[in-house]
Every structure is written in structure tokens, then in C-alpha cells.
Amino acid sequence: MVIQLYTHSSLRNFTYLVEGSDGFYCIDPFDAAQVLENLPGKLLAVINTHEHWDHTQGNSELVSETGCEVWAHENAKGKIKAVDRFLSKGEVISLGGSKQFIVMDTPGHTHAHLCLLLVEDKKKLAVFTGDTLFNAGVGNCHNGGDPEVLYKTISEQFQEMDDEILVYPGHEYLGNNLKFTLNLEPTNQKAIDLTQKYEEDNLLVTNMKTEREINTFLRLENSEIINNLKGNTDNNKQVFLRLRELRNKW
Numbered sequence: 001m002v003i004q005l006y007t008h009s010s011l012r013n014f015t016y017l018v019e020g021s022d023g024f025y026c027i028d029p030f031d032a033a034q035v036l037e038n039l040p041g042k043l044l045a046v047i048n049t050h051e052h053w054d055h056t057q058g059n060s061e062l063v064s065e066t067g068c069e070v071w072a073h074e075n076a077k078g079k080i081k082a083v084d085r086f087l088s089k090g091e092v093i094s095l096g097g098s099k100q101f102i103v104m105d106t107p108g109h110t111h112a113h114l115c116l117l118l119v120e121d122k123k124k125l126a127v128f129t130g131d132t133l134f135n136a137g138v139g140n141c142h143n144g145g146d147p148e149v150l151y152k153t154i155s156e157q158f159q160e161m162d163d164e165i166l167v168y169p170g171h172e173y174l175g176n177n178l179k180f181t182l183n184l185e186p187t188n189q190k191a192i193d194l195t196q197k198y199e200e201d202n203l204l205v206t207n208m209k210t211e212r213e214i215n216t217f218l219r220l221e222n223s224e225i226i227n228n229l230k231g232n233t234d235n236n237k238q239v240f241l242r243l244r245e246l247r248n249k250w
Ligand SMILES: [Zn+2]
Pocket: 050, 052, 055, 109, 131
């Protein structure tokens, strides 16, 4: 079970509760009170995808209320307070039974950013992407990040990810990101259709197949996008960096 909590905040954060055999794991607690209200069982651990305050501010209250642990990227030492367990690339966290999180090292938005791949019965079900990959977008690099590193992460770890894997990002930015997609690629019918769906329900969950259809940062070889970009578009990396720059001013 995955519970997606929309925080109704100006930054449009998402927090997640993921069920294991012995209790729940909370990813990126924004509002501890909201987490406690929606928690169906024992909270075992908080996992922060990265160190930014809007992904960690619920930590201390959840620890004091439930006695849970705090887990974060090994590079978050000194950046996130009171971490009990530091996680590194490729680590497998058993959630009990046949369910696991696989820790992905995903620098770019910050250098202490992890994503979590949820696997059950060896099947990859979902990825919790924090501020690395959004629905129809990617994270910014303003606060301790590096767009060239983000390009490497997205192209090497997300570009080829299996179609059916669900994408659970750290923020609800789909509507605005679809506008960005359609500004660069006005004929993208999938983005037009999803915009209509979004107007009816703005808490949509996408999968990687859909992302490859609507996310400009995964469509770096699309000629319509390239034609609508000014500046250096000699290779995929340059297209990505141009898109990131444009999105910064969007
Ligand atoms: Zn962030």
C-alpha cells in the first residue's frame, strides 16, 4: 500500500506512507500532524530523499511522537539532523515479505539526493523521486545542485526505466510542467490529453511510459522541441541544459 499525501502547501509537496510487514515508512514528511492523522499503523522510519527543509521538517515531531528512526543519504551527514541510518547506492531495504526498497543514488538537485525503487516479488512497482524527476519535469538545481550532474542521473537512471513503474515525486507540478511541454511541443497529443485529465483531477499518478511521452527532459531528441530551443542543441546534454535553463524562468 502506498498512501500519497498532498500537503496543500504553496510548494505543493507530496509526502508518502509505504506499508511494510511490520509498519509504515514515511517518505519526506512535510507536515507531521498530517502524517500522524493518516498513519494507519506503526511508523518505523522516516526516509528523506534529500536535505531541503520542505522534505525534512516533519522529522523531529514524528520521532518524538512515534519513536521512529530517520534514514537519509550518506552525503546528508551534517545536513539532516539526527539521522539514525545513512543509505548508500544499491542498498536493499527489506520491508518484510517480498517487498523491498532499492536505494538509488541520484545527485543533481542536491548532492545528497536518493530515490527509492519499490520492488515486490522482484517486480519494480514504483519509484519515489523526491526532487529529481517530477511528473512531466525534473528538479531545479538552485540550492546546492548541478544541472550537468542531474542530466547524468536522469539519462542514466530514468531514461530507460521500465514502462509500468509508477512515478511518485516530491511535489505536485504536473499542471505547470504540462504547459511547459506544450509550449515547446504544441502538437504533443499525449500532453494535450493529460492536461484535460489534470483539469478534472490534479492528483494524477503517471508511469515511466507516460513520462517518456510528456516529459521534455526525457524527449531530448524530439525535433519539435529542438526546433523551439535557441542556443546550443548539439547533443542531448546541451538540449537538457537549455531546457533546464528555460524552465528556471518559466
Ligand atoms: Zn528540494
